[in-house]
Amino acid sequence: MATVGKQSKTNNLDKSLAKGKPEVNVATFALLFSEIVQYCQNRVYTVPELQNKLAELGQHVGSHLLDVLFVREKGYKREIKLLNMLLFIKGNFWRTLFGKDADKLEQANDDDKTYYIIEKEPVVNKFISVPKDKGSLNCAAFTAGILEAVLNGTNFPAKVTVHWHKGTTFMIKFDESVIIRDKMVEGK
């Protein structure tokens, strides 16, 4: 059985999380991502399906990133306030993943459940030219998936969708319960 020999050797899961990992060349990532997009595209028929598929993969990444992020960036503490969580995402989270803060964080004028994170040029889109017949395709759906998984994992259930607006806009629609809870927390 494959697991038998492992005890003697340091297990992958026993390694320290503290330091973080060296960075890799952007070309390596871009080419890998391009293969992922192509693979997904071969298995679906429409643009929304493709974006869903990418978002699913993103969610896988997000749910695994969550623990690492909070252990390292937040000193094992969870975030309970909505605004702080959003700022954490715009700041630390974005910086860790993409080397910079997100360009903008905005709240919808008419809806207290909806927030926007705006990124002019997400890394995942940098090397992708969208074909004319798929004008609405935005591969940052992958990033939206990561975001959604992180928000859900920290108990801020939300839907995150991706739109072409001022570059790329991630629209975060929180569950009603999040807003109600946040008002209670604020009131204390």
Next chain:
Amino acid sequence: MSRQTARAGDPRKVNGELFTLTYGALVAQLLRDYEDDEEVNKQLEKMGYNIGVRLIEDFLARSNTSRCNDFRETSDIISRLGFKMYLGITPVISNWSPAGDEFSLLIENNPLSDFVELPEGHTALNYSNILCGVLKGALEMVQMDVDVWFVQDQLKGDNITEIRLKFIKRLDDAVPAGED
């Protein structure tokens, strides 16, 4: 590349964890789709091949290398420049065959397999098989036909991860159709 992107962080680099987990997401997806280790290995190699074919161009443009005189020189460049540039590691070259047409790359810290533990029942899966494809694709573009395969993998409890390369033949320069 435009200047303004150079503000924070190096725009030519990507977070290693994002990369590792993205690869993990891909392998997990493939396993769900194909439900067969051998099929997944094949698929990964195919994707790697596609990457290698494109990666070599970037490599030649940036590394300033010229044609290798023999397979030993090739091995050195693969490890010292190729792996270093794209994955940030330098595999050790060893186990040369007497004829000098086969060698192994020994990898201690495979960045692809960080955070990874193979679940039971996947003994046939070569988790990092994409690397074989990349090497094959890239070398093919410089007229070398090689066989690339996994010999050992730390994920399977081996002490080291070992990829073996075997030189098969020199490919003739293929002139694209319609050109003289």
